[in-house]
Amino acid sequence: MAARPLEYNISLNITNECNQNCIFCKANETLPKMEKISKENFLKVIEWAESYTKAKDFEFCGGEPTLHEELIDFIRIAYRKGFNLRLLTNGTRLRKIAKDLKEYNVSVQVSVEAPFESLHNRIVGRNSFREVIEGIKEALRIGVDVSTNTTMNRLNLNHVLETILFVRKLGIRKHSINYLVPNPANLEHALDYKTISEMYKKIRYYPDIQGIVITTLNPIPKCIGFNDKQCSAGISCTIEPNLDVYPCLFTQFEYLKMGNLAEDTPEALMESKGYRIFRELPHLPEECRRCIYLKECKGGCFCFWRFKLLKPCDVRRL
Numbered sequence: 001m002a003a004r005p006l007e008y009n010i011s012l013n014i015t016n017e018c019n020q021n022c023i024f025c026k027a028n029e030t031l032p033k034m035e036k037i038s039k040e041n042f043l044k045v046i047e048w049a050e051s052y053t054k055a056k057d058f059e060f061c062g063g064e065p066t067l068h069e070e071l072i073d074f075i076r077i078a079y080r081k082g083f084n085l086r087l088l089t090n091g092t093r094l095r096k097i098a099k100d101l102k103e104y105n106v107s108v109q110v111s112v113e114a115p116f117e118s119l120h121n122r123i124v125g126r127n128s129f130r131e132v133i134e135g136i137k138e139a140l141r142i143g144v145d146v147s148t149n150t151t152m153n154r155l156n157l158n159h160v161l162e163t164i165l166f167v168r169k170l171g172i173r174k175h176s177i178n179y180l181v182p183n184p185a186n187l188e189h190a191l192d193y194k195t196i197s198e199m200y201k202k203i204r205y206y207p208d209i210q211g212i213v214i215t216t217l218n219p220i221p222k223c224i225g226f227n228d229k230q231c232s233a234g235i236s237c238t239i240e241p242n243l244d245v246y247p248c249l250f251t252q253f254e255y256l257k258m259g260n261l262a263e264d265t266p267e268a269l270m271e272s273k274g275y276r277i278f279r280e281l282p283h284l285p286e287e288c289r290r291c292i293y294l295k296e297c298k299g300g301c302f303c304f305w306r307f308k309l310l311k312p313c314d315v316r317r318l
Ligand SMILES: C[S@@+](CC[C@H](N)C(=O)[O-])C[C@H]1O[C@@H](n2cnc3c(N)ncnc32)[C@H](O)[C@@H]1O
Pocket: 018, 024, 025, 026, 061, 062, 063, 064, 065, 088, 089, 090, 109, 110, 111, 149, 150, 151, 178, 179, 180, 181, 182, 183, 186, 249, 250
């Protein structure tokens, strides 16, 4: 067996199909529709992960991964290989598969976009709130490790704290909050870094939040605000059903493609332009290049620069 030179955490998109239509999601815009991973390709990913990476964690993602008919079969295979398993889901089919998830010790993250029906449904483009909440309750009841996630955007910004209290009441003990990562189709819903930073601060110092662990997931440029998170692109990778590899879940643009897992060597993926961008950061301005925090800050999220939510005059060298 080959050496294990790669540090990737692996997130596998097993299908681009989805039964929702979230206002921010790349599944609606940038990804080819209805592409599903075949069992043959799934086995190639597992073999690759075992042979060439140090990954212990394996994440099933999408699109909506629960729409893939072979999901539980795939989970069983990965479980027997000894990976810690995680499933990211919109929760609409959670009720049906909760028992299997318990059996294979899968940690589940469910997207809850608002603390009440009308807003959640508006954000996800489907009347799914009730089935999602029922799914969460059932999974918790049988002992599945369930956490929730909210993607902060202009529509739900004023309800983020309320959402935390809502999911805590359901019995959730881990909740994460990420911000909308911009793409060309979702800019009208995007937040700027000052607003994000203020909300992250409020969450950190909100006195009523006890009994639930809150994780604020994404980076903020250090000169604008504070969040001790780094962009995971360049550390993680995301794999598409056709085995194309990208640096992260939200950067599935042709010019960032690292290569294809079946066609390119692991070294070629590491040396690809798409991957080097996240190590060499050519998109950052002089202010960042000469800043002492560059290594830990990386200038925040690449997509904020790419889609012009950040300009050189927004950052200042520290
Ligand atoms: C791509 S979805 C896939 C799994 C599943 N369909 C779901 O909705 O949870 C994984 C997570 O990414 C979030 N997400 C989708 N588009 C995003 C974006 N542009 N910026 C930030 N988060 C996003 C979703 O809210 C969800 O929590």
